[in-house]
Amino acid sequence: MTTILEHGQPIKMPAEAVARAIINQLPLFILDVRNSSDYDNWKIEGIRVESVNIPYFDLLEGVDSALPLLPTDNRRVLVVCAKEGSSQFVAEQLVALGLSNIYFLQGGMKAWSEHLEPVRIGALESGGELYQFVRLGKGCLSYMLISGGEAAVVDPLRMTDVFEEFAKQRGVQIKHTLDTHLHADHISGGRRLAENNGANYWLPSKDAEDVTFHYHPLDEGNQITVGNTRIAIQPIYSPGHTIGSTSIIIDGKYLLSGDILFVESIGRPDLAGNASDWADHLRTTLYDKYRALSDELIVLPAHFGKTTELGEGGKVSARLGDLYATNPGLNMGNEDAFRLAVTTNLPSQPHAYQEIRKVNMGFIQPSAEEQREMEIGPNRCAIHD
Amino acid sequence: MVKQITANQVLDCKGLACPMPIVRTKKAMDALKPGEVIEMQATDKGSLADIQGWAINTGHHYIGTLYEGEILKHFIRKASTDEEKEDHPYARTIDNQSVIGMLEAKAKLLILDVREPVEFAFIHIPGAVSIPLGDLDSRMNELVPDEEIYVICRTGKRSNYACRLLSEKGYRVTNVIPGMSQWNGPTEQTGQYPI
Structure with a gap:
């Protein structure tokens, strides 16, 4: 087969390639042609990503006005829009002006929001493995624990096919899906993933009081085992972000902290109810209950906020003892200072968070397209932006 | 009885994805007389924020949007230099x-x-x-x-x-x-x- 490379066409860049560039800290210049309010609200970020915003509708007369803003070095220029069409429209005009190294984002920000990057966290005792799935576009993190031909998925995202494909490639069967709490920033894939694979769906009972479906209570004392090698999933009741928030300790080594503790921040207590009611729970969890755990635990949260939190290979993790030294949320002084910090000047709430909670409780069943629309934007589950 | 409001031109952009609704609106607008009103019909939800942004940046007047089921009807009045x-x-x-x-x-x-x-x-x-x-x-x-x-x-x-x-x-x-x-x-x- 002969491939004829058409001269003068911009190159389609898949979300996966953008993810690799960000994780590997490669330079990338982004021309984002969405309208300015969408850009200001949410954009592609990375340590070596530089971006400018010129809405495509300002370039209808020609793209000449964009030229002075583009890099003069040989960096790749990625044109980005919501779905793809406008970025291709602009990229083609840039190429027509003789520019090279012009790319456009395949599937636009929609595809970017849905891309998951699997990263291996490490081996477990008796042969198991733990993987983290990094949703770079939204800052969400899911986990898959594999042991003895079985798998458990923690905080699975709506893109359940990614987890199914991953399990299939490794020849393991998904036996359990768990949500550490009732999510408000993204639509959980936990229930669907369990239904599709004949697995058990676990949810903290205190977050599940109103739900319309059957679930297994993810409550302290109910230990879950995966595989013949009996990898232990130990739930720890840790309220604060929601009243039911439950962390889990895997293999006595990893602390999956849900939306209670992040690497550079802590969870916000206002998305599921009244911030001031739960501020004290949050403090007790972080300053007493977590404090009593081993400093050597590796914290694996359900979110990250900034790309500076991405470590080697894109993984987001930290030693619990280190976080007590570096995380501002764990160093807030007395109770009044803490209460003030977690109840005032919080970032704006995640897009459509009330509707998302309703979906996760089973009250409404929006179409796939509507679900995608609801999840647009950053997660905003931490008290810091 | 409510009088049926008619624009000077109705532009059908239903089913078109971004950027076509705005590209076509711009083209149609070029042919209109200053002060005339166009009704652009679209199904792309993103067209709302984009038509508003485009109107502001070009000086045209975005009048408003009607929702009829899945259809968005945007009304824009061409800037009048006179x-x-x-x-x-x-x-x-x-x-x-x-x-x-x-x-x-x-x-x-x-x-x-x-x-x-x-x-x-x-x-x-x-x-x-x-x-x-x-x-x-x-x-x-x-x-x-x-x-x-x-x-x-x-x-x-x-x-x-x-x-x-x-x-x-x-x-x-x-x-x-x-x-x-x-x-x-x-x-x-x-x-x-x-x-």
Whole structure:
């Protein structure tokens, strides 16, 4: 087969390639042609990503006005829009002006929001493995624990096919899906993933009081085992972000902290109810209950906020003892200072968070397209932006 | 009965993905006369924020959007360069606040709104009479000559022109400035046209 490379066409860049560039800290210049309010609200970020915003509708007369803003070095220029069409429209005009190294984002920000990057966290005792799935576009993190031909998925995202494909490639069967709490920033894939694979769906009972479906209570004392090698999933009741928030300790080594503790921040207590009611729970969890755990635990949260939190290979993790030294949320002084910090000047709430909670409780069943629309934007589950 | 509002042109962009709705609107707009209104129909939800952003940056006036099921109907009025010329300002003017004050004091005012019917439908002062500037010559006889008429448009330019026209014919008129673009008094919409 002969491939004829058409001269003068911009190159389609898949979300996966953008993810690799960000994780590997490669330079990338982004021309984002969405309208300015969408850009200001949410954009592609990375340590070596530089971006400018010129809405495509300002370039209808020609793209000449964009030229002075583009890099003069040989960096790749990625044109980005919501779905793809406008970025291709602009990229083609840039190429027509003789520019090279012009790319456009395949599937636009929609595809970017849905891309998951699997990263291996490490081996477990008796042969198991733990993987983290990094949703770079939204800052969400899911986990898959594999042991003895079985798998458990923690905080699975709506893109359940990614987890199914991953399990299939490794020849393991998904036996359990768990949500550490009732999510408000993204639509959980936990229930669907369990239904599709004949697995058990676990949810903290205190977050599940109103739900319309059957679930297994993810409550302290109910230990879950995966595989013949009996990898232990130990739930720890840790309220604060929601009243039911439950962390889990895997293999006595990893602390999956849900939306209670992040690497550079802590969870916000206002998305599921009244911030001031739960501020004290949050403090007790972080300053007493977590404090009593081993400093050597590796914290694996359900979110990250900034790309500076991405470590080697894109993984987001930290030693619990280190976080007590570096995380501002764990160093807030007395109770009044803490209460003030977690109840005032919080970032704006995640897009459509009330509707998302309703979906996760089973009250409404929006179409796939509507679900995608609801999840647009950053997660905003931490008290810091 | 609610009068069916018609734009000067209806542009069908249903089923088209970004950027085509805006590309086609721009093309259609180029062919319109200043002051004319286009109704662009789209199914792409993103077209709402984009048409608003585009209108602001090009100086066209985004009037509003109607939702009919999955269809969004955007109304945009082409920027009018003639209107921007402020030669021959009509002498008798009143500011928005004074008109609001009189309305609050329950004064019975005859307010003549000379904007396009679509603009009027989306937002107007309760009780205002709608006669678009272009129809004023032929419909002038609907107005009472002895009564004081407060003439309003979006920015005070069309109403300035209307005031001069009416005053030449012997009507008693006052131009309301700056007009509906800055109006923060009571408003209403025409029945079937909620924003």
